[in-house]
Amino acid sequence: MKNSVMYVLTAVILDVIAAYSVINANIDPNAEAYNNAIAAAEKYESQELYYKSIKSYSEALKINESCELRMKIADLYEKGYENGEITSLKDKYNMLGTVISKYPENTESYDMMISYLESQGNYASCSAYVRTARSNGVHSDVIDKCYDTIKKMYTEKVTSYTSVEDFGNLIAASRSIISEYDKTDENEGQEPEKAEREMTEYTYMYYNNAEPLVYTTVNMSPPASVTFADGSTHNMLFSKGYGKDIASEEISDRIYSRLESDGVRQCYIGEENEYTAVYPFNNQRLVLFNTKTNKYDMFGTSGKKLAEGYDMLGGFANNAAYSERDGKKSIINPAGESLFSKNISEVILGHGGKCSYYNRMFIKFEGDANFKMINTEDLSETGFECDDADLFSGEAAAFKKNGKYGFVNMDGSVFIEPAYEDAKSFSNSYAAVKSDGKWGFINKYGDVVIEPAYEDALYMDSEGSAFVYFDGTWRIVSLFYVE
Numbered sequence: 001m002k003n004s005v006m007y008v009l010t011a012v013i014l015d016v017i018a019a020y021s022v023i024n025a026n027i028d029p030n031a032e033a034y035n036n037a038i039a040a041a042e043k044y045e046s047q048e049l050y051y052k053s054i055k056s057y058s059e060a061l062k063i064n065e066s067c068e069l070r071m072k073i074a075d076l077y078e079k080g081y082e083n084g085e086i087t088s089l090k091d092k093y094n095m096l097g098t099v100i101s102k103y104p105e106n107t108e109s110y111d112m113m114i115s116y117l118e119s120q121g122n123y124a125s126c127s128a129y130v131r132t133a134r135s136n137g138v139h140s141d142v143i144d145k146c147y148d149t150i151k152k153m154y155t156e157k158v159t160s161y162t163s164v165e166d167f168g169n170l171i172a173a174s175r176s177i178i179s180e181y182d183k184t185d186e187n188e189g190q191e192p193e194k195a196e197r198e199m200t201e202y203t204y205m206y207y208n209n210a211e212p213l214v215y216t217t218v219n220m221s222p223p224a225s226v227t228f229a230d231g232s233t234h235n236m237l238f239s240k241g242y243g244k245d246i247a248s249e250e251i252s253d254r255i256y257s258r259l260e261s262d263g264v265r266q267c268y269i270g271e272e273n274e275y276t277a278v279y280p281f282n283n284q285r286l287v288l289f290n291t292k293t294n295k296y297d298m299f300g301t302s303g304k305k306l307a308e309g310y311d312m313l314g315g316f317a318n319n320a321a322y323s324e325r326d327g328k329k330s331i332i333n334p335a336g337e338s339l340f341s342k343n344i345s346e347v348i349l350g351h352g353g354k355c356s357y358y359n360r361m362f363i364k365f366e367g368d369a370n371f372k373m374i375n376t377e378d379l380s381e382t383g384f385e386c387d388d389a390d391l392f393s394g395e396a397a398a399f400k401k402n403g404k405y406g407f408v409n410m411d412g413s414v415f416i417e418p419a420y421e422d423a424k425s426f427s428n429s430y431a432a433v434k435s436d437g438k439w440g441f442i443n444k445y446g447d448v449v450i451e452p453a454y455e456d457a458l459y460m461d462s463e464g465s466a467f468v469y470f471d472g473t474w475r476i477v478s479l480f481y482v483e
Contacts, residue, residue, distance in 0.1 A: 034063040050080035067103040070095055074112070089116070100129065104136045111142040123150050127481040152449050153480045154464075160473035161203070166351030166458060167315075170206045171467060173474060177201050205476070207393070207427055207461050282354075283316040283334050298336070307336045314353035318376045322347050322355040331355060331363070339379060342366065350391030350425075351459070358392040360410055373412060384412035390425045393459055395444060398423035398431065407431065416446055424459060429483045432457035432466070439468065443483060450477060 041056035054076050061069045074095040080086035093116060099109040110133045117126045127150050133143045161173040179199045275288040275297075285306070286299040296313035298306045312324035316334060323332050329347065330338040340363075347355050348362035348371060355361050359376040370385040386408070388400035396407040396415040406418035407426065422434035429444045433452070440452035441460065456469035464479035 030063050034060050037063070045076065048079075048083065050076045050083070050085055054080070065102075067099060067106055070099045070102075071106075071108065074099070074109075100132065104132065105138055107138055107140050107143075110138055111140055114142055114146050118146060118149075123153055123480045126150055130481065147481070150481045151443070151447075151479075151483075152451075154450055154477050155480070156468075157476040157478065160475050161467070162473070164458065164467050164469075164474045169208070169352075170204050171458060171461075173203045173205070173467060174200050205461055205465065205467070207459065283319050285316045285321070285334050287313050287315055287321075287353075314349055314355055317352070317354040318356040318359050320356045320361070320376055322349055322353070331361070340365075346371070348389050348391060350393070354391070356391070358394075358410060360392050360397070362386070362389045362391070362397075373408070382410075382412040384408055390423070393425040393427040395426045395429065396431070397425040405433070424457070427459035428462045428464075430460035430464070430466075430479075432459065441466065449479060 037056050037060035041053045041060065044050070044053035044056060054073055057069055057073050057076070061073070074092050077086060077089060077092035077095065081089050081092070093113060096109045096113045099106055100113065103109070110129060114126055114129050114133075117123075117129070126146055130143055130147050130150065133139070134147065159175075161175045164171055164173045166172075177199055178196050180194055180196050274290060274292055276291055284300060288297055288299060289295075290297050290308070293309070295308065296310040297308040298310070298313060300306050310323050310325045312322070314322040319333050320331050320339060321334075323330050329344045331340055331344065331347065332338055343366040344363060345366045345368070346364040349355055350357055356376045360382075361374040361376055362371040363374050364371045370387060371389055373382040373384040373386075373389075374380070375382055384399075386399040386401050389408075390398040392410065396409055398405050399408050399418075401418050404418035405420040405423035407415040407423070409415050420433040420435060421437070422439075424432040426444065430441050430449065432439055433442050435452045438452035439454045439457035440448060441450040441457065443449050454468040454470045458467045460466045460479075462482075464482035465476050467474050468477050469475075
């Protein structure tokens with residue numbers, strides 16, 4: 001009997017020990033630490049010790065990442081700031097930025113961040129968060145209201161330029177600057193004599209997302225990207241050197257091509273001061289103006305002259321260029337061959353002297369009353385006709401009918417009905433339009449984003465910047481928000 005009781009007691013004790021072992025084995029030390037941190041944080045919060053509460057919540061956050069905890073910490077920074085325990089809201093908005101990064105669909109974090117930035121007048125940062133929210137499909141009254149405000153806001157930059165030239169994929173702006181340098185002094189031990197010289201600063205603003213370039217020289221064409229037969233791509237520029245080569249710091253009085261590869265110039269073209277740069281390379285062709293013959297010549301990437309004696313030769317694009325020679329107007333390919341059998345009376349030339357962008361041209365053949373939109377790829381007619389036009393630079397081209405300008409798609413369908421005094425084609429979802437004698441900008445929905453206030457305006461780049469002309473000078477305007 002005693003043995004039976006002992007067996008039963010032993011079994012019960014073993015079961016208890018086993019159960020205790022299982023319970024202990026299932027206790028997660030991280031969970032315990034997390035619960036302790038939360039408990040401490042809540043205790044400090046109830047005592048309005050917000051900085052200590054934040055530290056405890058942060059310890060919990062290290063154990064278990066959550067959006068809820070991060071938003072709680074952001075709220076405590078605000079409370080600590082209000083009672084004077086915390087001196088800055090910087091950490092709060094750093095935390096909200098982290099929430100937006102980790103949890104991009106959290107509406108509350110956007111609302112808090114955008115409301116604060118608006119109160120500080122920081123609309124440039126507002127635009128970044130509104131863009132992120134909208135790209136993630138997040139909408140709220142705060143986000144939408146801010147969007148309506150900033151999509152029509154822009155800044156005017158102080159720097160002014162005397163001339164601006166459009167080359168199609170970039171705009172070259174120039175201004176004169178005074179540069180100070182040390183004159184050579186043969187007397188040892190004496191301070192070198194300072195002198196000034198006038199130089200020209202060129203700023204190149206690209207339509208795509210390439211970084212703007214700034215060069216200081218005397219006379220220079222825009223840099224151009226050239227792809228060779230072996231598939232390699234090089235950046236080249238063409239300069240009439242009255243000073244130092246930008247590449248090699250040597251003196252040169254020629255038009256030359258400069259390859260980035262090993263800094264070695266691959267060719268010289270012509271005699272001293274014979275040519276003036278006209279357009280950068282396109283379709284493996286370079287167009288230069290011969291100052292001795294007053295004609296345009298065409299060169300290949302090796303520097304070999306391929307054709308000469310044109311009265312007019314535009315830049316190549318989509319394997320097509322406008323030319324005039326011996327009284328005949330033609331569209332030629334890089335081999336110099338005419339693309340059309342019909343006689344041409346007029347061609348719309350766009351920026352950079354080119355006749356084709358986005359594989360579309362506007363041509364008036366002899367006998368035609370209107371310009372026809374031509375598909376450059378197969379030389380077919382799209383069926384669209386107009387009185388005048390601007391070449392495609394993006395989504396839609398500006399065209400003129402019955403004295404007013406509208407916009408047309410590449411398939412020939414009307415995008416915006418004619419309603420403006422003048423217009424330039426869409427570029428990066430924006431277009432310059434003229435109303436009441438002044439130029440402004442519209443977006444792809446036809447909404448005015450920059451009120452007409454300028455004497456002239458060019459095309460918008462991918463960052464929402466464009467050159468505008470007023471008070472006798474060119475300046476850059478930049479939108480806060482770009483669609």
